[in-house]
Amino acid sequence: MKLTGxxxxxxxxxxxxxxxxxxxxxxxxxxxxxxxxxxxxKKLKKVSRTLKRLHTHGMVKKVAHTYKYYLTRFGSQVITMxxxxxxxxxxxxxxxxxxxxx
Numbered sequence: 877m878k879l880t881g882x883x884x885x886x887x888x889x890x891x892x893x894x895x896x897x898x899x900x901x902x903x904x905x906x907x908x909x910x911x912x913x914x915x916x917x918k919k920l921k922k923v924s925r926t927l928k929r930l931h932t933h934g935m936v937k938k939v940a941h942t943y944k945y946y947l948t949r950f951g952s953q954v955i956t957m958x959x960x961x962x963x964x965x966x967x968x969x970x971x972x973x974x975x976x977x978x
Contacts, residue, residue, distance in 0.1 A: 930945075930951070935947070935950060935954060955960060
């Protein structure tokens, strides 16, 4: 969301107050949705474990001195093969398994 610039003056305090109150309400709603902080920690650990496994198998590589990863050529081939396997084999077999018995 892009906002236009506001003039720095006494007359812009009213609109600025409304913008800041709305931002505060969104932040409080976000915080109130987090009932148990251990859930967020578990999700973070799961993501870390998944990235570690993908890195170990050579499917992703870490960009040096950052928190970013990129997909390797091998990883791209694995994903493409998985998508083809899903669309050409798994989905048709599941559809055949759930056909009504004649």
